[in-house]
Amino acid sequence: MxxxxxxxxxxxxxxxxxxxxxxxxxxxxxxxxxxxxxxxxxxxxxxxxxxxxxxxxxxxxxxxxxxxxxxxxxxxxxxxxxxxxxxxxxxxxxxxxxxxxxxxxxxxxxxxxxxxxxxxxxxxxxxxxxxxxxxxxxxxxxxxxxxxxxxxxxxxxxxxxxxxxxxxxxxxxxxxAAKIGNFDLGTDGSGAENLIVKAGGMRQPHTTGKEAYDTPVPATDDASLFMKGRAIFNFTSVNVPSLVLKNVVKNNLEMQDMDHFVFHQANAYILNHLREKIDVEKERFPVRMDFCGNTVSSSIPIVLKTLQQEHAIKSGEKIALVGFGVGYSWGAVVIELI
CATH class of the missing domain: 3.40.47.10 (Thiolase/Chalcone synthase)
Structure with missing residues (x-):
C-alpha cells in the first residue's frame, strides 16, 4: 500500500x-x-x-x-x-x-x-x-x-x-515527516442538538430573534451557537478514553509505547479529566491552547506545529492524535515521526 x-x-x-x-x-x-x-x-x-x-x-x-x-x-x-x-x-x-x-x-x-x-x-x-x-x-x-x-x-x-x-x-x-497509521472513527448523531446553530440552513433558514434554547445564557437566540456543556462533557468522558486505547491497539502498540498524546484542545478542565482517565502523565500530554483558545479543527495541527517549533518531538516518536466534538463525532490515529 x-x-x-x-x-x-x-x-x-x-x-x-x-x-x-x-x-x-x-x-x-x-x-x-x-x-x-x-x-x-x-x-x-x-x-x-x-x-x-x-x-x-x-x-x-x-x-x-x-x-x-x-x-x-x-x-x-x-x-x-x-x-x-x-x-x-x-x-x-x-x-x-x-x-x-x-x-x-x-x-x-x-x-x-x-x-x-x-x-x-x-x-x-x-x-x-x-x-x-x-x-x-x-x-x-x-x-x-x-x-x-x-x-x-x-x-x-x-x-x-x-x-x-x-x-x-x-x-x-x-x-x-510523520507516517500516518490506522484510524478509528465514530459518529453519534443523537447528540446533534447539544452543540448546534439552529438557524441559517434549510431546516430553519431564518432566526426567530427570540431565546431559542433551554440555557441560563441571557438572550441566546437560534442564530447563535448553543453548547450544552454537561452533555458534551459526558459524551467525551464516555467515548474518548476507550477510543484512545482501541486505536493504540489497532496500530499494534501499547499505551506505554506512545511518546505523546495530542488531543483536541477543548479546554483545560476536559483535557485534565481525560488525561487522568487514560492514566497518562502530563509530560506525555501536551496542552498548547493558552495563546489561542479552542480553535476547533485547527487545534491539533497548532499543537503539532508548536511542538515542532519547541523541538519537543523527534524522529522515531509515536504520537496519538485524538479529536472529538460536534456531531457527535470522534476520531483517532497514530502517527510516527520518521
Missing part, C-alpha cells in the same frame, strides 16, 4: 486578540484567574468583521507555501474543513483553489466537521493517496466560531478562538 505522511504544517491567527482582562471587564463576576484556571486560556484571536474562514484558510496555506518554499502546482487535491463557509454554494474550496493559484486539475471540496475535523481530513487524505488519486493533499482547516457567539455568552466566548491551519500530506517523506 502507498504510505502517506504529514510533511508540513502552518497556521494563521487573526490580529485581533480577546484577553481574559477584556472578558473580566465585560463580566465582572468572572475573574481573570478563574478563567485561566478553569479554561486554561489567557487569550484568543478573533477574526475581523470582514474576515472569513476562507480568508484565514488562504492565509494559512500561503504561509505554508512561503515557509516551505512549496509551489501551488505541487498540490493535487484540496480539502477544506469548515463549519462557517462563505456561501451555501459554491464550495469554499473552489474559491480557495483560485485564490491560491492551484492548478485546475486539482480536486477541491469542503467538508463540514468541527473538533474531529483534522482527524477526518487526515483519513480522507490518506485514502486519496493510497488510491493513487493524489500525491500531495493540502488539508486546510478554518473556523470563525466567534461570528456565531452571542455577546452575552460568556462561557463560549472564553473558550473559542478563530484560526486556520494548513497541512501538507504526501506520499513521500519530507519536512516533519
Amino acid at each position: 502507498i504510505e502517506s505522511y504529514i510533511n508540513h504544517i502552518s497556521y494563521y491567527l487573526p490580529e485581533k486578540i480577546l484577553t481574559n482582562d477584556s472578558l473580566a471587564a465585560e463580566f465582572p463576576e468572572w475573574s481573570v484567574e478563574k478563567i485561566a484556571d478553569k479554561i486554561g486560556i489567557r487569550e484568543r484571536h478573533i477574526a475581523a468583521d470582514d474576515e472569513t474562514s476562507l480568508d484565514m484558510g488562504v492565509k494559512a496555506a500561503n504561509l505554508l507555501f512561503d515557509e516551505y518554499k512549496l509551489g501551488p502546482d505541487a498540490i493535487d487535491y484540496l480539502l477544506f474543513c469548515t463549519q462557517s463557509p462563505d456561501y451555501f454554494l459554491p464550495t469554499s474550496a473552489c474559491i480557495m483553489q483560485d485564490r491560491l493559484g492551484l492548478k485546475q486539475s486539482c480536486g477541491a471540496l469542503d467538508f463540514n466537521l468541527g473538533c474531529s475535523g483534522f482527524i477526518y481530513g487526515l483519513s480522507l487524505a490518506k485514502g486519496l493517496i493510497a488510491s493513487g488519486i493524489a500525491k500531495n493533499v493540502l488539508l486546510v482547516c478554518g473556523e470563525s466560531y466567534s461570528k456565531f457567539l452571542h455577546k452575552s455568552d460568556k462561557g463560549n466566548r472564553t473558550i473559542f478562538g478563530d484560526a486556520a491551519s494548513a497541512t501538507l500530506i504526501s506520499n513521500q517523506v519530507n519536512g516533519l
